[in-house]
Amino acid sequence: MSLLMPLPEQAILARREELVARLRAILPAANVIADETARRAYECDALVMYRALPLVVALPETVAQVSAVMALAQEMNVKVVPRGAGTSLSGGALPLEDGILLGMSKFNRILEVDFENRCARVQPGVQNLAISKAVEYAGFYYAPDPSSQIACTIGGNVGENAGGVHCLKYGLTTNNILGLEIVLMGGDVLRLGGKHLDSELYDLIGLMTGSEGLLGVVTEVTVRLLRKPMSARGLLLAFPSVEAGARCVGAIIARGVIPGGLEMMDAATIRAVENFQPCGYPLDAGAIVIVELDGTPAEVDHLVAVAEQIARAEGATETRVSQSEAERLRFWAGRKNAFPAVSCIGPDYLCMDGTIPRGRLPEVLTRMDGLAKLHGLRVANVFHAGDGNLHPLILYDASKEGDIERAEKLGADILRLCVEVGGVLTGEHGVGVEKRDLMHAMFDETDLAQQQRVKCAFDPQHRLNPGKVFPTLHRCAELGMMHVQGGKLPFPDLPRF
Amino acid sequence: MLLTPRDEKDVADAIRAALAQDAPLSVEGHGSKSALGRATQRERILSLAALSGVTLYEPQELVLTARAGTPLRDIVALLDGEGQQLAFEPLDHAPLLGGARDNATIGGVIAVNASGPRRIRAGAARDHLLGFRCVTGRGEIVKSGGRVMKNVTGYDLSKLVTGSYGTLAALTEVTLKALPKAETEETLLLSGLGEEKGLAALRKASGSPYEVSSFAYDPRNDAAALRLDGPEISVLTRRDDLAAFLASFCAAIDVLRDAESRAFWSRLRDAEPIAGEGVIWRVSLAPTDGFAFVERLRRAGAPLIAHVYDWAGGLVWLRLETAADAHAQAIRAIVDSLGGHATLIRADAEIRARVDVFHPQPSALAALTRRVKEAFDPRFILERGRLRAEF
Numbered sequence: 001m002s003l004l005m006p007l008p009e010q011a012i013l014a015r016r017e018e019l020v021a022r023l024r025a026i027l028p029a030a031n032v033i034a035d036e037t038a039r040r041a042y043e044c045d046a047l048v049m050y051r052a053l054p055l056v057v058a059l060p061e062t063v064a065q066v067s068a069v070m071a072l073a074q075e076m077n078v079k080v081v082p083r084g085a086g087t088s089l090s091g092g093a094l095p096l097e098d099g100i101l102l103g104m105s106k107f108n109r110i111l112e113v114d115f116e117n118r119c120a121r122v123q124p125g126v127q128n129l130a131i132s133k134a135v136e137y138a139g140f141y142y143a144p145d146p147s148s149q150i151a152c153t154i155g156g157n158v159g160e161n162a163g164g165v166h167c168l169k170y171g172l173t174t175n176n177i178l179g180l181e182i183v184l185m186g187g188d189v190l191r192l193g194g195k196h197l198d199s200e201l202y203d204l205i206g207l208m209t210g211s212e213g214l215l216g217v218v219t220e221v222t223v224r225l226l227r228k229p230m231s232a233r234g235l236l237l238a239f240p241s242v243e244a245g246a247r248c249v250g251a252i253i254a255r256g257v258i259p260g261g262l263e264m265m266d267a268a269t270i271r272a273v274e275n276f277q278p279c280g281y282p283l284d285a286g287a288i289v290i291v292e293l294d295g296t297p298a299e300v301d302h303l304v305a306v307a308e309q310i311a312r313a314e315g316a317t318e319t320r321v322s323q324s325e326a327e328r329l330r331f332w333a334g335r336k337n338a339f340p341a342v343s344c345i346g347p348d349y350l351c352m353d354g355t356i357p358r359g360r361l362p363e364v365l366t367r368m369d370g371l372a373k374l375h376g377l378r379v380a381n382v383f384h385a386g387d388g389n390l391h392p393l394i395l396y397d398a399s400k401e402g403d404i405e406r407a408e409k410l411g412a413d414i415l416r417l418c419v420e421v422g423g424v425l426t427g428e429h430g431v432g433v434e435k436r437d438l439m440h441a442m443f444d445e446t447d448l449a450q451q452q453r454v455k456c457a458f459d460p461q462h463r464l465n466p467g468k469v470f471p472t473l474h475r476c477a478e479l480g481m482m483h484v485q486g487g488k489l490p491f492p493d494l495p496r497f
Numbered sequence: 498m499l500l501t502p503r504d505e506k507d508v509a510d511a512i513r514a515a516l517a518q519d520a521p522l523s524v525e526g527h528g529s530k531s532a533l534g535r536a537t538q539r540e541r542i543l544s545l546a547a548l549s550g551v552t553l554y555e556p557q558e559l560v561l562t563a564r565a566g567t568p569l570r571d572i573v574a575l576l577d578g579e580g581q582q583l584a585f586e587p588l589d590h591a592p593l594l595g596g597a598r599d600n601a602t603i604g605g606v607i608a609v610n611a612s613g614p615r616r617i618r619a620g621a622a623r624d625h626l627l628g629f630r631c632v633t634g635r636g637e638i639v640k641s642g643g644r645v646m647k648n649v650t651g652y653d654l655s656k657l658v659t660g661s662y663g664t665l666a667a668l669t670e671v672t673l674k675a676l677p678k679a680e681t682e683e684t685l686l687l688s689g690l691g692e693e694k695g696l697a698a699l700r701k702a703s704g705s706p707y708e709v710s711s712f713a714y715d716p717r718n719d720a721a722a723l724r725l726d727g728p729e730i731s732v733l734t735r736r737d738d739l740a741a742f743l744a745s746f747c748a749a750i751d752v753l754r755d756a757e758s759r760a761f762w763s764r765l766r767d768a769e770p771i772a773g774e775g776v777i778w779r780v781s782l783a784p785t786d787g788f789a790f791v792e793r794l795r796r797a798g799a800p801l802i803a804h805v806y807d808w809a810g811g812l813v814w815l816r817l818e819t820a821a822d823a824h825a826q827a828i829r830a831i832v833d834s835l836g837g838h839a840t841l842i843r844a845d846a847e848i849r850a851r852v853d854v855f856h857p858q859p860s861a862l863a864a865l866t867r868r869v870k871e872a873f874d875p876r877f878i879l880e881r882g883r884l885r886a887e888f
Contacts, residue, residue: 116700117783117811139706161649168646174653175624188861195783196811197616199660200838200856201884202869203623206656210649230706254557256580256677295708296738299731355645357558387646388558427647435650442650443640450639450873451652457868469651480875 003050003433005467008098012078016055019076023058023100026068031106033057042101045086045093046148047434049404054081054095061106063181063189063219070217071187073100079463080185082213084125084156087148089351090432092160092212092468102217104155110134111220117195118225119178124155124218128162131223140225143170146428147336155218161210163428165261165335168386169294170226172428174209179222182208182215185459195222207454212430213465215458229294232260233304234328237311238285238318242266242381243362245287248314249385250358252291252307259307261292262386263335266365269342269380269393273334276341281334282318289385290331338382342393349380350394350407354418355427358388364421368392368414375410377403389427390418416441431469439471448472453479498541504548505630505638505669511543512667512878513636521881524663526566526602530609532594534662535854536846537882545604548669553644556581560627560644561675565604565668572603576675584676585622586613586762592772593843604668610660613766614711614724617703617808623659625674631658631666634874644672657869664880664888665873679726682710683736684758687721687748695721696788698746699809703784705742707735712809713765721748724762771803771816776823776844782837784810791815793831799824819844825852832856855884 012019023032033039034056044051055078060066073080079099086093095101107123113135114120120142122131128149132141145164146152152162158180163172170176179193192205199205208215239245245264252259265273265288270281281288289311293303304321311319322328334341342349356364365381372379372394382391392414396407415425419441426435439448448470455462456476466473500522502508515522522543525531531539545566553562556579563572569587576582587606591598601611607629612621628642641654658665687698692714698721699712711724723739725732740750753761764770771777782790787810795801800818807814817824823844832839838856841849858866863885870877870888877888 114783114785115704116785118703140704161653163647171620171624172647174656175620184861184865188865190859190862190865192862194836196781196837197808198610198612198621198623198781200781200840201660201858201866202665203610203656203660204865204869206623206653206659207869209656210653227704227706229708250557253559256680258677295727296706296731296735298734299728302728302730355643355647357555357560357645359555359558384647389645389647422643423645424643424648424650426650427645428649430649431651439651442643446637447639447641448651450633450637451641451654453872454652454654454657454869457865457872 005052005096006473008096012055012098015076019078020056022072023056023069026072027058027060027065031059031061033059042083042086042095042103045088045091047089047091047094047432050091050094050433052095052097054101055098057101057103059103059106063183066183066217066219067187067189069100069102070183070185073463074186077461077463079466081465082159082217084153084159085127085151087152087156088160088430088432089353090426090430090434092430092432094433096467104153107155107219114195115140115225119195119222120225121220121222122154124158124221125153128152128154128157135225139228141228142223143176143226144173147339154221154223158209158218158221159211159213160430161428163389165263165384168262169258169260174206176224177205177209177221178224180205180208180218181220183217183219185461185464193222212432212469214455214469215464229260231297231300232292232294232328233300234322234331235291235304235307235311236320236331237289237291237316238282239287239289239316241286242365244315245289246358246361246385248289248311248316251310251314253386255306255310257303257306259291259386260294261290263290264288264383264385265335265338266381268378269338269382272341272345272380273337276344277333277337279330279334285317290335339393342380342395346395346397348396348398350396350411352390352392352394352411352414353426353429354415354423355387355389356418356421356423358385360421364417367417371410371413371417375406377406377410387427388423412438433468436469437471449474449479500541500543501547502543502545505632508543508545508632508667508669509636509638512632512634515541515878516636516876519876521878523880524667526605527600529596529600530590530594530605533590533609533842534883535886536849537880543667545602545667545669551575552670556675559646559675560672562644562670562672563603564670565602567603569601569603569606570599577678580678581675582678583625583673584615584619585625586615586766587611587622588613589767592767592769593777603671607659607668607671608661608663614713614762614807617712617811618710623656626655626659626671627674628672629655629658629668630670631668633666634876634879639666642672646674662880662883664870664884667879681729681732681755682724682726682758683732683755684753684761685723685736685739686751686753687743687746688719688751689749690721690746691719692716693788694746695719696806696810698743698748699723700784702739702743703809705739707739707742709739711762714806714810715770716804717770722761724758765805765807768805768814770805771814773803773816775802775816776819777842778815778817778828778839779842780813780815780828780832780837780839782811782813782832782835784808786835786837787811787813790831790835794828797827797831799827821848822852823848829856
């Protein structure tokens with residue numbers, strides 16, 4: 001718990017009553033939560049180790065109300081932290097003690113479904129899965145499917161550029177949205193894009209996506225709808241080792257096959273899953289690879305045969321091909337249970353999210369193993385194998401003295417290792433507060449200063465979700481003049497979190 | 498004056514020198530797109546042609562890194578050798594703008610977000626840029642993104658530089674997603690439907706499960722074209738299923754196979770069906786609005802010479818007789834009422850200096866756009882005036 005956040009501003013804390021009163025002039029009284037017990041519900045997101053009690057919670061219902069709250073915040077110089085369903089694994093929605101927590105849960109309507117243009121306009125508080133549910137009767141769906149999809153909302157998906165198990169073939173959030181409505185600090189409402197493809201001038205939709213709530217508040221999203229594939233079949237492949245599984249994954253892609261889903265888990269995870277809720281995974285396997293192939297039935301049958309042949313050639317000890325939809329879902333059941341299953345053996349775990357070039361997987365695993373031993377902890381591994389996105393689950397016991405700190409240190413070492421081999425700190429969970437202080441492992445001061453200048457173009461006073469993503473807060477005026485030489489700041493003694 | 502830096506450090510030196518003298522720079526590769534955008538004084542040109550060469554290509558990882566001045570044709574040939582491709586099908590501007598064919602560099606492709614017919618299914622250039630290195634208008638070397646498929650570390654500046662026409666930074670190196678080439682392709686041509694019904698057939702097909710990758714309608718020969726690509730066994734069954742799915746339109750159906758199909762789509766990609774004398778526009782709309790737009794433009798009396806629809810009606814290429822404002826007012830009034838944007842692709846330099854080449858924005862959005870420009874290039878040293886008269 002060594003996280004440093006911006007110090008609460010006493011001048012803001014002193015004006016709390018005035019702020020609450022003015023918010024109540026904008027919003028219905030019930031939508032301004034000032035009571036401490038009720039505010040507690042918002043003190044953390046899914047990164048539960050970090051908590052803070054927000055100054056006040058505001059729940060707007062209309063775009064005009066969002067705009068008025070943002071104008072008020074600017075006028076009173078109060079910070080704002082936007083929040084969807086609070087499922088962020090990186091602390092993106094961690095409140096500030098001197099900030100308004102802006103909950104978007106009342107924006108829960110699907111505004112329009114337009115099958116002919118294959119898109120839907122939805123409010124940001126609509127759950128990810130609810131979009132697919134609303135259009136499935138006509139054979140359509142919304143492609144990105146983060147594992148929190150029954151709870152997470154599309155506004156948060158835009159904020160984090162959420163992925164899922166199908167993104168190698170179907171892309172992340174950024175590849176699946178056409179339009180946004182956003183409210184800037186100060187209250188300006190902007191509409192970006194629409195039902196057409198490609199932005200005019202700068203691609204601000206692309207910039208907003210994955211900006212972790214630091215640039216603007218999303219009040220409407222136009223998502224692309226895809227037609228569901230005619231059929232899908234799964235392969236469950238067992239290998240003696242993760243290395244062999246990784247070679248098979250590489251060989252499938254090298255053959256020109258891009259599966260709809262391509263997942264792998266290691267022996268520790270397989271055992272945890274089978275303990276939690278048996279689904280027939282081979283307990284003696286060193287790794288399991290799940291391949292999902294979708295498309296027309298003829299194509300799927302053809303690709304299943306290709307993949308099965310590759311798996312055998314790569315030394316699979318067992319290959320199962322789903323013969324029914326029920327069997328395909330059974331293959332996935334264990335993968336979908338992996339996180340809760342691992343938490344049963346933990347008892348606690350920290351989920352990492354680095355991405356690496358796939359070919360470096362064997363090396364990374366060996367070195368990760370060494371790091372885990374060094375810190376005296378165990379790691380279970382779940383991979384989005386197709387795109388090299390790793391989810392090492394670091395097992396620890398929060399009731400044991402020093403275990404959290406050890407887990408955090410191991411996590412940081414693993415992420416540095418990912419960067420060292422050509423990968424990145426986070427593939428889909430976001431930087432938030434969790435990986436904020438590791439940003440220097442990937443970027444030098446010049447890179448980070450340029451990103452912060454983009455922030456300044458949207459929010460020059462750093463009022464929107466400050467303390468996230470960037471390890472050092474610079475005043476925008478100072479960034480304007482600062483010339484970074486050779487990646488070194490002229491003032492290395494500036495305060496850092 | 499032509500500046501020819503040999504490496505990234507030279508690029509940074511050139512931009513710093515330009516800043517010191519307040520002497521704006523145009524950024525180019527081989528100059529195949531120099532007639533795109535607002536016409537500006539191109540007194541000092543920063544040529545990235547010498548920054549050439551693929552620095553990393555790992556087919557199994559689906560990733561390629563190249564210096565910005567690398568010829569696109571070299572990259573295409575290299576990928577082709579491994580059965581891979583740039584799935585967004587960058588268009589060749591030569592048929593519209595003149596100049597030699599096949600003369601683009603990869604930096605230019607990214608700078609204008611050049612994407613072709615498969616964009617509707619496979620995404621645009623912006624969806625395939627994984628990371629980049631550049632020198633900003635502040636003269637600083639900056640990197641962003643990475644070489645892996647999934648990455649949310651920091652702002653996605655790849656999206657911002659793609660389509661920015663060199664106004665934010667001079668790209669020095671780009672990392673792209675490479676995808677498998679389809680084993681084969683076929684195109685269904687539906688004729689005799691007329692414009693409105695032909696477009697309706699495209700939209701119906703776009704909601705089908707047959708994985709059509711491109712959808713175009715050419716009024717000259719009244720042909721609605723649908724491309725299917727993939728493994729041969731899949732293409733053959735989908736072709737028959739798709740033809741049956743569209744049977745209610747009672748169209749005459751032809752099939753273009755393999756090489757014929759590829760030739761058809763490369764002509765369409767480069768907007769060859771509308772090439773010729775006059776002014777040329779590219780209009781992006783909701784697919785259902787494509788036909789309505791053209792109808793209203795005709796009724797408004799605009800001297801339309803040729804047009805063709807791509808992206809199931811969501812992209813309209815237009816050629817009109819030349820005029821003082823290139824018909825900007827008439828075209829944009831209709832686009833504004835429907836939603837979308839219109840870009841003037843070709844007109845005399847004198848017209849492109851006066852008329853907004855890129856679609857005007859509401860004031861709050863225009864102000865934000867300018868602040869984003871200033872975040873990278875506060876002195877407007879790169880491509881001054883290329884996007885907007887004011888920066």
